[in-house]
Structure formats: C-alpha cells, structure tokens
Amino acid sequence: MIRKIRRHLGWKLFISYLIIIVVGAIVLTSAAELAIPRSFDRHLSSMASMMNGMMGESGVGIDLNADLFDNFQAAVNESLWLATLSSFIVAIVVSLFVSRRVVAPIREMMSASQRIADGDYDKRVKISLPPNLDDLDELAQLAISFNQMAEKLEKTEMMRSQLIGDVAHELRTPLSAIKGSMEGLIDGVLPAQVETFQQIHRETSRLQRLVDDLQELSRIEAGSYDLDIQPQMISRLVENTMTRIGRQYVEKDVHLSNEIPEGLPMVNVDGDRISQVLLNLVGNALQYTPHGGEVSIRAWHENDEVLVEIKDTGVGIPKEHLPHIFSRFYRVDKSRARASGGSGIGLTISKHIIEAHNGRIWAESPGPEQGSTFFFSLPLAE
Ligand code: ADP
Numbered sequence: 001m002i003r004k005i006r007r008h009l010g011w012k013l014f015i016s017y018l019i020i021i022v023v024g025a026i027v028l029t030s031a032a033e034l035a036i037p038r039s040f041d042r043h044l045s046s047m048a049s050m051m052n053g054m055m056g057e058s059g060v061g062i063d064l065n066a067d068l069f070d071n072f073q074a075a076v077n078e079s080l081w082l083a084t085l086s087s088f089i090v091a092i093v094v095s096l097f098v099s100r101r102v103v104a105p106i107r108e109m110m111s112a113s114q115r116i117a118d119g120d121y122d123k124r125v126k127i128s129l130p131p132n133l134d135d136l137d138e139l140a141q142l143a144i145s146f147n148q149m150a151e152k153l154e155k156t157e158m159m160r161s162q163l164i165g166d167v168a169h170e171l172r173t174p175l176s177a178i179k180g181s182m183e184g185l186i187d188g189v190l191p192a193q194v195e196t197f198q199q200i201h202r203e204t205s206r207l208q209r210l211v212d213d214l215q216e217l218s219r220i221e222a223g224s225y226d227l228d229i230q231p232q233m234i235s236r237l238v239e240n241t242m243t244r245i246g247r248q249y250v251e252k253d254v255h256l257s258n259e260i261p262e263g264l265p266m267v268n269v270d271g272d273r274i275s276q277v278l279l280n281l282v283g284n285a286l287q288y289t290p291h292g293g294e295v296s297i298r299a300w301h302e303n304d305e306v307l308v309e310i311k312d313t314g315v316g317i318p319k320e321h322l323p324h325i326f327s328r329f330y331r332v333d334k335s336r337a338r339a340s341g342g343s344g345i346g347l348t349i350s351k352h353i354i355e356a357h358n359g360r361i362w363a364e365s366p367g368p369e370q371g372s373t374f375f376f377s378l379p380l381a382e
Pocket of ligand 1 (some may be wrong): 280285286288310312314315316317325330332333342343344345346347348371372374
C-alpha cells in the first residue's frame, strides 16, 4: 500500500488532502474543547450575577429558560468561530506547504525547459531518488525522462556543430586547391594546359564524391532508410561484389580470391545494403594494397551468426588507429587517403549498416605494412 502511494502522484495528492482534513478536524475539535468550557463559564457567571441582582430588587423571577438558551448559544457560537478560524489558518498553512512540494519539481522542469529552449543544453532537473528505484512516482519519472531528453539534445547539438566543423574542414582542401589553380590561370602563373584543367577536374570530382558520401551518411545516421530483410546466401553477395570490382583488381594487379564453404546457412539481411558494405571493404582492401598484393574473402558459421572476413596484404593499420577508423572523417594517413579521394566516411556507413542488422564489425592488423583484416557478423535466417 505504502509503495503504491509512493509511486502514484494521484495517491499522494489524495493522502495530502486527507491530512489537511484530519489536521483541520483535530484543530477544530481541540479548539472547541478548549474554548467551550471557558466561554460557557463566562456567560453563565454573568447570567448568575444578573439574576441575583434582579431577584434582590423585585423578588420577581424572569424567563430563566430563554436566557439560559441564549447564553448557551452565544457560548457555542463564539467557540465555534474561534475553532473554525484556527483550523482554517492551519489548513491554509498545511495546503501551502503540500502544494509547494508538489509544484516545485514542475516549476523546476519549466525553468529547465525554458533554459534549454534558449540554447543552454547542459541544464538538468534535480531529482531526489528514493532508496528503491521502483518507488519513483510519476513526477520523478517525468523528471528522469526530461533529463534523458536534455542529454540527447545536448549530444545531437554537439554532433551537429562537430559535423559542420568537420564538413567545413573537408571542403576547405579541395576548394582552396581549385581556387589556387584558378588564380594561377588568371595571373598567367599556371599554363592553360590540359594537365591544369585535369587537376581542377580531379578536385571537383573529389568534392562531388564527398558531397555524395555526406548525403548517404546523413541518410544512414538519421535512420531514414528501410531495410528489405530477406534470407540471403552470403556466397552470392560476395560473388556479385567480386564481379563488380574484379576489373579494378586486374588493373592494379592485386589478386582477389574467395573461400566460402558450400552449405553455409542463409543470413537474414538486406542484400543491397550488405553488398554496399562488401564493396566498401573490398574496395578499401584494393586501395590500401600495393601492386602484386592479395586480398581474400572468407566466411564461416559460428554460433547463431555467419562471420565474414576480408583480409589484405596491404599497408596495414597501426594499433593506435584501430579503435578510430569507424569514426566519420577518420583517416590513418590523411594526405595519402585524401590524395586517393578517401573521405573517411565509408567505414562509418558500413558500421551503421551492420549494426542495423544487429551485427558487429571490427578490424585487426598486426601493424604497418603487415596487412589488415576486417570482420563482420550477420544473423542467421531462421
Ligand atoms: P576512406 O574513404 O578514406 O577509405 P573509410 O572510412 O573507408 O574511408 O576508411 C577510413 C580509414 O581507414 C582510411 O582512410 C584508411 O586510413 C583506413 N583503412 C580502411 N581500410 C583499410 C585497409 N584495408 N588497409 C589499411 N587501412 C585501411
């Protein structure tokens, strides 16, 4: 019962009104108890002296009953007034105290939401937590939800300003390269030759790729895409990817192979999205593996997942960079990645896609120039 009262604001309000009524009644009764005998005594003694005087003068009795009744009524009225007044004052004080306690957290939330609306995102509501968290009433739960919402807003706002900073930084390099080339052409410092225009064309292509990647990233991060989940054979998705990228491997003279056992269970995935991840990982492997290198794709069944591995003999990834490569715009070797058109967004998108499938993605590398291996897991189809 006590637990129920603690957890429900309605019960708390009901009990507080009950307390006010009980306090009022106690004060009323005690004030009446105290006041009635005294005022009764006073009225009766004044009546007795009046009667003595009258009887002494004329010896004639008056209507004793009527007088006694009047005086009794006056005594009761007087004491009731006194009792009502005092219980009224006490009830007002108690109600003020109770309503303040109830309204205080609402007021705090009001001022906090106002501050947040004004851009002060670190504002939070103070919550006094009971020893047992199951005993939180509706107001405390509202305050907790409010704080969670404020925290999310703060995080989103931080990400937003960080993203704007990152994008501005990413755009600056190709833009200043284009501007430099154009100024060189205008001043006649650079010759108006095909190479100069090709250089400008490369930079604009990089800008275009960056903008496309950003658009895709924002769609994926906002979750504004639908997954068309179907049972799929991972071997088929891998083969499609190899067909799409095979020519580039031949051109760079990197050997691409796959080792996927027959009879591997099907996975529950959106085929297009997983192909996008495979293309990103197999594309990266090609990009970061020099001529004559090797890239192999393996897949196997483990517990209730299928694991996929893309292993290359390329430049490798230093240990200290491994935890960051899935963060947006992160590149191990900034100048090399930028020169090859890398935006540092591909792995971020892949991570989002794999996690949307309830899978995991990670990378391992023994160190620089010792190759890298990327893994991801996918849930089995029932
Ligand atoms: P990018 O477009 O720059 O390749 P990604 O998000 O795909 O962006 O990769 C982030 C960074 O991770 C790359 O810039 C690179 O430094 C590193 N990286 C990714 N794949 C490999 C790989 N197979 N070998 C070595 N480094 C890699």
